[in-house]
Amino acid sequence: MPYGSIGDVRPVPTILHLDMDAFYAAAEQASKPSLRGKPVVVGGIGTRGVVATASYEARRFGVHSAMPVAQARRLCPNAAYLNPRFALYRAVSDQVMELLGRLSPLVEPLSLDEAFVDLEAGGVADDAASARTAGERLRADIKAVTGLTGSVGLAGSKMLAKIASEQAKPDGLVLIEPGTERELLAPMPVRILPGVGPATGEHLRRAGMTTVVELAEAGEDELVRLLGKAHGTSLYRMASGYDDRPVVSERDAKSVSVEDTFEVDLHDRVRIRTEVGRLADRCVVRLRAAGRSGRTVVLKVRRYDFSTLTRSETLRGPTDDPAVVREAAGRLLESVDTTGGVRLLGVGVTGLADYTQEDLFAQAATEKAASEKAAEGEAEDVGAGAEAGKAGEGEPYGGGAAVERAPEALPERRWHAGHDVRHAEHGAGWVQGSGLGRVTVRFEEPTSRPGWVRTFKVDDPDLEPSDPLPLVRAADEPAEPGESAGRGDQVVSSPASRPKSRSGGGGEISSP
């Protein structure tokens, strides 16, 4: 430990926590000019979806993360509801992480939009003033490179840096001077401490503790008695302002899993079996992509009443063979009662080992089989199956190698709300909605003015899906004439000129 005894926090606020503001929703607003300044909700759009991120405009209506989308729609019917586009978020995240990497070799990503950075290890800060300077410059760089805002917390420990960034939101920076942390924490609700969720919060409330200072005063023994050894000791330390967890840059994944919630509960045992097989294949594709193999196969089943159970089986040795994982998952399914219906199925692999190369030919063969299976699965989903396909986005975005689909397996094209498209005549746009054989497209792009909407037949040959465009104009690209100031200002005015109206082809203009 670099400083004194265990339990000390660093005497200088050189641990930085970055949290991007309403990340997915902000990325969508940057990508779609007509949505800037308006409520945007990103999440599963199916009937069983939940909110991943709500823009600040939507939060004013009471919409928040993890809320069922159905409820969000009641609270904020006029918001734009979009499926997540992880390829876009990952691209932006990579840009942000690259900026963090310039500050220090010690960067610990927590998710696409959040990370800790040890500024001291990077040699860019050794006191409060230099840390603040580095934090402000980082925020400016993120804004310049991605067009998005992030909030920064600076403190002598991870916990406090994270609390600081929360207080800084949105678009701010908060630095907690070492020495002031206990005083700062004392009146805060217990829920701000990492590891205190709904259950622990309720547990503590029943024991008469609602603020951090009450936890510290209760003492370690009491908390251990209430919450168990690990949880109790860690909570006591956190509540007392002691947190010496280091920033760690690389951690190996310990498990890989995939799961699907179905729009409609599954009853048919054969169908359930088929889905488990598909999930096993998808899980193995991910496992192999990570260059790992695993020894324990886990089946997860959520029943109609939301009761959830897992069954696991440990193999004699690690595997990345789809047939082996499929069979193990199938065996595990035999021990599960599914009468009444199944709302979710999942397959995972734990006990990961580094991938061991066996027989190159066997590997190539099983890999091919797996991706063919995946392709079949995808094609079937697209069809208007009676049981309905996946909830939400389900399938991975462009990121992974798009599975080649046989031409004859190509049914009606499916247009995902919020996804980018290109039209031969009208250029770049995004799908605003589709249904009844029609698809509605708004023609605008990140660096344009808000655009207008047209509706096409879903099989219009001039329309094709496209990859997300960069959110920020490259430095050498000229600004669009007449465009005011930088990005970031929220353009709400109507465009000065409409695109030429095209008669025929169903290009009808409608209002936003």
Add this chain to the structure above:
DNA sequence: TCTGGGGTCCTAGGACCC
């Protein structure tokens, strides 16, 4: 209101071994 998907860590009991 009706609850996603991807993870991590912890607990606890039973098996099994020494």
Add this chain to the structure above:
DNA sequence: TCTGGGGTCCTAGGACCC
């Protein structure tokens, strides 16, 4: 034969986080 203790692995479930 009537009682042990510890360590590790496996399984299931639960809390929590983003």
